[in-house]
Amino acid sequence: MTxxxxxxxxxxxxxxxxxxALLLLAFFRACLALVPVxxxxxxxxxxxxxxxxxxxxxxxxxxxxxxxxxxxxxAVGAVVRHSPVEFVCFPQTLAGYTMLRRRGVPSTxxxxxxxxxxxxxxxxxxxxxxxxxxxxxxxxxxxxxxxxWT
Numbered sequence: 790m791t792x793x794x795x796x797x798x799x800x801x802x803x804x805x806x807x808x809x810a811l812l813l814l815a816f817f818r819a820c821l822a823l824v825p826v827x828x829x830x831x832x833x834x835x836x837x838x839x840x841x842x843x844x845x846x847x848x849x850x851x852x853x854x855x856x857x858x859x860x861x862x863x864a865v866g867a868v869v870r871h872s873p874v875e876f877v878c879f880p881q882t883l884a885g886y887t888m889l890r891r892r893g894v895p896s897t898x899x900x901x902x903x904x905x906x907x908x909x910x911x912x913x914x915x916x917x918x919x920x921x922x923x924x925x926x927x928x929x930x931x932x933x934x935x936x937x938w939t
Contacts, residue, residue, distance in 0.1 A: 795871075803864070806888075810864040813884035814876045821879055833883060834898065834938035835890075850919035854894040858918040861888045865924055878925045882914040885924045886938075894918060897939050901932030 820829050850858075865885050869876050882898050889896045897917045905911055913932045915925030922929070 795867075803860075806860060806864040807867055809888060810861075810868045810884055811872070813887055814865070814868055814872075814880050815874075817880035817883040817887075818874070818876060820883075826879075829883070830938060833887060836939055838897070838937045838939055850921065854918060855921065857892050857894050858889060858896070858921070858923045861885050861892075861894075862923045864888070878914045878928065881924050882916045885916045889916075889918065889923070895939065896923065897937050899929070899934050900936040901929060901934045903932045 817829070862885070865881055865888070869881060886896055886898045895918070898914060899917065900912065900914050903911050903913070911932075913925065913928055915929045916923045917926075
């Protein structure tokens, strides 16, 4: 079964959600290539929070918001897994953040840095709803958060 067929088989609601994820991923991938990151963040996010703050984890997540977060996680992940184009963490995080915000689910986008064994600076972004990771968490270990946005 083809990748698209697997997504279509899930039903029209999931197909629309995956289509939204695809459009946002492509949009943010293009934006990141053309527009300064600060400008994108300023337009997309509501506010920056102090890095020492837990980044919004104190906001209790409801069961309904977790269901929505899991659906957004699936949609972004499905598109990323089945796309011939590579989408790194930043467009994934921006797309997920935007999708959750449109649905009224508070989330926190985190930007972290780490040094590689060779001493090079590496960056990673991930998305949390409350204290649960939605996107990018599998790669966030070892990264020190330097900025958070809600």
